[in-house]
Amino acid sequence: MTEQQLPPAVADALTAFLLEQRRIAPGLVSRAVVTGSAVAGDWHPGVSDIDVVFIVTRDPVDDLPALAELHAASQPHIDGVYLTESEIARGPDVVQTAPQVVEGVLVSALAGAQLSWITWRELESGVQGIVDGGDVIWSPVADRHPRTAQGIVSFSRDNLLDYWQRIGDGLEAEIADRPDDGPVRSETVRWVALGPIRLVATIETGDVLSKTAAATFAAERWPEHAELLERTVRDRAGERQEFTVRDARQALALLRSCVAVAEG
Structure with missing residues (x-):
């Protein structure tokens, strides 16, 4: 699945979001994996949020205030979870809390929500966005965990x-x-x-x-x-x-x- 197979409103909103995210938190997000209805062909404007797993290169604690404002202003809501590559490798049974956004509200250490094996299963067939210069490059992704x-x-x-x-x-x-x-x-x-x-x-x-x-x-x-x-x-x-x-x-x-x- 590529950008052309995402709903146009999703691709446009995420491209603008990821570019602004890079501006306010440079170097934080290495890639962003779109999950949920936006890649399942079941996304509906005015009803569906956009769910994303943001893979980060460092602890985002210092960036959270600016990120919270960015998520709160997003329309449609761009929700999700911020995880490192090592946390993804460990899995949700080990990673008990993480910065997560639910209905536009960012919580710095939230349990539950997208910290479940459902999200890890969706990582096996998501769409990955990587910021490249002034654009976002979209490609299929298949992150797999043995459990x-x-x-x-x-x-x-x-x-x-x-x-x-x-x-x-x-x-x-x-x-x-x-x-x-x-x-x-x-x-x-x-x-x-x-x-x-x-x-x-x-x-x-x-x-x-x-x-x-x-x-x-x-x-x-x-x-x-x-x-x-x-x-x-x-x-x-x-x-x-x-x-x-x-x-x-x-x-x-x-x-x-x-x-x-x-x-x-």
Whole structure:
């Protein structure tokens, strides 16, 4: 995959970002690997952020204030994690915290987020950008870690049992006394319906699927939820849908089915 295969808005935003990043923190970033929806063919303006692994040559502590301002001003948000080559080689089981950007906010030592085997799996098929003079050179990249295949399955199972099971309990309590036809934010239904199914797909296939591909996977596995999944995908693509408490309850039932896979 090359720059021409990235969404044009992603390539343009990242090129400008990386050039400015080099200006304010010269010599810090040796390469930047684009991951997530931008390279999975599932990036949507106004909905998707741009996820990047920034490989650094030194501890970025002195550069973080300027970088925080740069990330906060980015539109769309350019999120990601700052790691050294040696940290990538050690893997997320060893590297417990790192500077990370979530929804435009940079945290100097954040656990979780992109510090997971999912990111390491995406590094195997990302798109790498290297600043060369006044331009950015894009090329395919394939960073491989020997424990990734086992790690992504273990991470996906644990994430369903810990994180998503708690999310399900919270949503169940939130909507318990609400009428079926009451409105629910589309972001809530999309999040609950599309997040857990990606982890099931990873457990069962060993791949990290885009949200749209995971919806197709889940609709075949649980056809009773196919209509809801189709609507969430359409909403995410910009074809806005109206969702109700009934939809949220169905998304919750799908989440519970995903957790059951992890338990089994």
